[in-house]
Amino acid sequence: MNHIVCLAYVPDTETKIKIGADGKSIDESDVKWIVSPYDEYALEEAIKTKETKGGTVTVVTFGPAKADVGLRECLARGANEAVRIAADGLAQVDSLGVAKLLAAAIKPMPFDVLWLGNKGVGTDAQTLVPMLAEFLDLPHVNLVTKLEWKDGAVTCWREIEGAKEVVETPLPALIAAQKGLNEPRYASLKGIMAAKKKTIAVKTPADLGVDVAAVSGDKAAVRWTKLELPPARQAVKLIPADDPAKAAEELLRLLRDEAKVL
Amino acid sequence: MSNILVFVEQREGKVRKAALESLTLGRALAARTGGTVAAVVAGSGISGLAGELAAYGAAKVFVADAPELALYSCEGYTAALDAAASAFSPSIVLVPGSMMGKDVAPRFAARRGVGVLSDVMTLEVENGRLVGTRPVYSGKARATVSADPAAALQIATPRPNVFPASKADAPAAGEAVPLALAGLKIRAKVTKIEAAETGEIDVAEADKIVSGGRGIKGPENWPMLKALCHELGAALGASRAAVDAGWISHSHQVGQTGKVVSPSLYIACGISGAIQHMAGMGSSKVIVAINKDPEAPMFKVATYGIVGDMFQIVPAMTEAAKKMKA
Ligand SMILES: Cc1cc2nc3c(=O)[nH]c(=O)nc-3n(C[C@H](O)[C@H](O)[C@H](O)COP(=O)(O)OP(=O)(O)OC[C@H]3O[C@@H](n4cnc5c(N)ncnc54)[C@H](O)[C@@H]3O)c2cc1C
Numbered sequence: 001m002n003h004i005v006c007l008a009y010v011p012d013t014e015t016k017i018k019i020g021a022d023g024k025s026i027d028e029s030d031v032k033w034i035v036s037p038y039d040e041y042a043l044e045e046a047i048k049t050k051e052t053k054g055g056t057v058t059v060v061t062f063g064p065a066k067a068d069v070g071l072r073e074c075l076a077r078g079a080n081e082a083v084r085i086a087a088d089g090l091a092q093v094d095s096l097g098v099a100k101l102l103a104a105a106i107k108p109m110p111f112d113v114l115w116l117g118n119k120g121v122g123t124d125a126q127t128l129v130p131m132l133a134e135f136l137d138l139p140h141v142n143l144v145t146k147l148e149w150k151d152g153a154v155t156c157w158r159e160i161e162g163a164k165e166v167v168e169t170p171l172p173a174l175i176a177a178q179k180g181l182n183e184p185r186y187a188s189l190k191g192i193m194a195a196k197k198k199t200i201a202v203k204t205p206a207d208l209g210v211d212v213a214a215v216s217g218d219k220a221a222v223r224w225t226k227l228e229l230p231p232a233r234q235a236v237k238l239i240p241a242d243d244p245a246k247a248a249e250e251l252l253r254l255l256r257d258e259a260k261v262l
Numbered sequence: 263m264s265n266i267l268v269f270v271e272q273r274e275g276k277v278r279k280a281a282l283e284s285l286t287l288g289r290a291l292a293a294r295t296g297g298t299v300a301a302v303v304a305g306s307g308i309s310g311l312a313g314e315l316a317a318y319g320a321a322k323v324f325v326a327d328a329p330e331l332a333l334y335s336c337e338g339y340t341a342a343l344d345a346a347a348s349a350f351s352p353s354i355v356l357v358p359g360s361m362m363g364k365d366v367a368p369r370f371a372a373r374r375g376v377g378v379l380s381d382v383m384t385l386e387v388e389n390g391r392l393v394g395t396r397p398v399y400s401g402k403a404r405a406t407v408s409a410d411p412a413a414a415l416q417i418a419t420p421r422p423n424v425f426p427a428s429k430a431d432a433p434a435a436g437e438a439v440p441l442a443l444a445g446l447k448i449r450a451k452v453t454k455i456e457a458a459e460t461g462e463i464d465v466a467e468a469d470k471i472v473s474g475g476r477g478i479k480g481p482e483n484w485p486m487l488k489a490l491c492h493e494l495g496a497a498l499g500a501s502r503a504a505v506d507a508g509w510i511s512h513s514h515q516v517g518q519t520g521k522v523v524s525p526s527l528y529i530a531c532g533i534s535g536a537i538q539h540m541a542g543m544g545s546s547k548v549i550v551a552i553n554k555d556p557e558a559p560m561f562k563v564a565t566y567g568i569v570g571d572m573f574q575i576v577p578a579m580t581e582a583a584k585k586m587k588a
Contacts, residue, residue, distance in 0.1 A: 013518055013538050017402040026399065037519060095368070096377045121518060122399050125380040127368035130336060134372035139449035140336065142365050145512065155453075159513060160361040162464035163457045165334065169450035179519040180512040221377025221413065226406035230397065230544075236551070236561050241570035248578035251550065252586055254566055259548045261470070261527040262494070262586070 001055040001112040001171075003046035006102055006132070007039035007074065008120040009067035017229075024224050025092060035070045038117020040184040041177035045147075046115045047078040048182065053149070056080040058109065062101050064088045068200050075195035076187035082200045085208065091217030092224060095127040100215060102128075103135035104208035111172060113154075118143050118176040129176040140174035141167045145181050264295040264353035264387075269343050270303040270315060271362050273334075277303075277311060279467065280358035282318055282427035284420055287385060288356050289319035289430060295387055297353070299434070300324060302346035302441070304339045306332035309438060316436020317429045324349060326441040333452040334362060338443075340369045345441045347374075352415070354392060359419035360466070367419045379407050379418040383524070383545060385425075392416040400518055400541035422467065423524045424545070458513055463497035465516055470527040473499030473516055473543070477532015477553065477572055481509040486576055487531060493583035499523070499543075501533045517542035531572045535560030552576065 011017070011031045018027040035043075046057045059074040061067050062085040071082040085101050087093070093101070106114065114136070119126040133140035145164070146157040158165045159178055187195070205212035213219060237254070241247045256262040266288040270281040288299045301320035303311055305327065312323040326342035343366060347355060357367035359381050371378045379385070382394030391411040398405045409416035458464070465471055472491045478484065484498070491498050500514040516523055518538035528546035533539060535551070535558055543549070544563060551564035552572050561567045568575050 011399065013400050013541070017399045019403065026403070094377055095380075096372065096375075099372060124398060124522075125378070126364045127371070127378045127380050130365055130367075130369035131372040133336075134369045140369075141450050142336075143361060157456075161466045162462065162513075163455050165452045166454040166456060167450050167452050173450065179515070219410075221371075221375075221410050222379060223408055223410075224405050225393070225408050227398075227403050228406075230401060230404045233563050234565065236564045236567045238561075238567050238569065241568045241575065244570065244574040244578040245581065247568050247570070248575060248582040249585070251566055251568060252579065252582045255527065255548065255550070256586065259527075259565060261548050 001049060001053045002110060003050060003055060003057045003113050003115060004106055004109060004111045005039070005043045005046050005057060005059045005074070005079065005115040007043065007059055007061050007070065007117070008036045009033050009061060009063045009070040010036045010120055010122040013121060019227050019229065024227050026227065033066060033070065035073060036117050036121045038119060038121065038177055038179070041179065041181045042115035042117050043074055043077065043079065044182045044184040045177060046113065049113070050078070055112070058083065060102065060105055061085070062087055062098050071200050072195045073187060075198050076191040077185055078191065082198065084200055084202050086202055086204050090212055092220060093212065093216040094220040094222040095125055095131055096221040097212070097215030099128055099131035099135055101205055101208060101210050102132055104210050105203060106136060113171060114138065114174040116174065116176045118178050129174065133174045136174070138172060138174045139169045140176065141169055142176045143178040144175050145178050147175070265297040265350060266292050266299050266354045266356065267347055267350050267352035268299060268301050268320070269355070269357040269363065269366060270301045271358055271360055272303055272305050272308055272311060275305065275308055277314055278358065278360060279427060280360045280363065280422035283422065283425045284356045284358045285315065285318040285320060286427050287420055287425045291354065291385070291387055300346070300350050300352070302326070302343055304331045304342035312436045312438040316433045318427070319430040319434050320436055321434040322350065322437050322439055324439050324441050326443055328443065330446065330448060333455070335448045335451050336365050336369055337448045337450065338446060339366050340373070341443045341446055342441060343370050344373060345443055347415070349439065349441070355415060355417045357417065357419050359421045363419050367417055371417050374415050376413045376415050376417060377409060379409055381421045382407070382418055383421050383424050385418055385420060392418055394418055396421070397545060400537050401544035402537070421524055423469065465497045465499045465514060465523050466521045468497030468523070469525050470494050470496035471499045471516070471523060471525045472496045472529045472531065473501065473533060474504055474531050475501035475533030476503040476507070478504060478509065484510065486573070490576055490580045490583065493580050493587070496527070501539050530560050531576055533560055534558045535563065
């Protein structure tokens, strides 16, 4: 079984966010970058499945040159090949544009399972998975926390509000990982050494036949017109806790009479 | 004039609250654009829902009623939305930002070659284009997002629990229009639904949440929090530390790698307030922090706080809530 894993290289969630000079994007100067955590679950599952069932794992990203660091991490963990669609110097591309680029890169590659994380940490739009599935005419299952392989098919457990849906899909299919699916491994030293020697195939949007100007910047289907720090919250009202019973009664009174949420 | 189509999520024949919120929002937008609101609903044996949707302002209700739509499938429900959009030609489509809605809206958008304003907490029409805002980067920034004004169709998924749901002053016509989905192709199919523990409210849908973190010390102490949940009608949430310790299932986890929630009341007990936790609950209307450490970051976002031992404060709150009801 052959696997393709799409991943995003994103700002570490711990990173301090500063608004960029354009007022629409972040200032990337001091940002620490990581492979999006959900994509790590996707990669782990692909590698695990390859180890038991054979086949290869190819990782694909749309990102600038610095994303090669993330791709090498994936190679070190057990991916066989890496492809980067070069985003260097491009204006902001939204999910629809990214889905078009990824679809164009993936279309000629043979695979049984296409893996993604259920969302890219940071922008958190959660729109890429269904869009990519649509462009590749694939069935997809989102938010998967468990799966069982069948002959030419897979059963997935998908997390929804208050329940799990059990979804059956034939292969090839797109499966999007949710936390709980597995515990991603660390790269071994041997893996890290081997990854250093591998070449990352870099393709430009033009190589893929995608007119990136038509899907980016002020041509993107969804534009970020402003980015700002969130409005400051009011200072906390502390309730003295010397007498827990009194404190609890006062808190509930405030929730009912002042905040009006009870 | 721009018409607005709202995708209505139903499960087991019941319309989900998030769908009524989207209908109410659709009605407010239509009042400004001078358009009409229609609803589309997919399922099996659901034609009776039109009346309820009319009460929320749907002039037309497109109904895709077929046995193979009894359980959710993205391909089936997207086909229903697509057919309704072809019949109604809306310029705006709203899909509730639930797990189902966030699965359907982007697939439909890609089919139409347009984008999705995802998970928005405000939504307006400005000069003919949809403009919304939403938290990004774990809630450390807020983005204003807007749709391509040249797009024939603009789509948004409003975040659940943020927009109010209210009936229209007078019910709309609610004319039921059956949809026939020719050549329906469903590959990924739900075969079964495994419900969580019965009677539990899911954090993603709850209006009030009581959450426990590492401070709860062990799974044997959940009954203490559950008693407070019971008195307040709240759902039980948890931090990742509590989930990863194996004290509770991931379906309760709030945060970056858990659920994103926007309840009117969020009570954090023994949760420090790491940025990844705040990414999931920072947009709650009222936040209460109960923590023995006065330096805990949760106090920085909280509306009310008690510095103290949760093992004393939480039972006292349960008692106080009982008294208040009496
Ligand atoms: C990529 C990534 C994703 C993540 N996703 C999430 C996520 O989705 N959700 C999430 O929650 N975390 C997430 N985390 C983890 C997050 O960084 C924190 O580690 C986690 O939220 C800490 O949980 P906690 O507050 O329960 O525990 P701690 O940080 O250990 O805090 C425990 C708190 O309990 C208080 N306490 C202890 N005993 C008592 C008592 N008796 N009475 C009152 N207070 C008491 C302590 O003072 C302390 O403030 C993620 C981390 C990463 C790196």
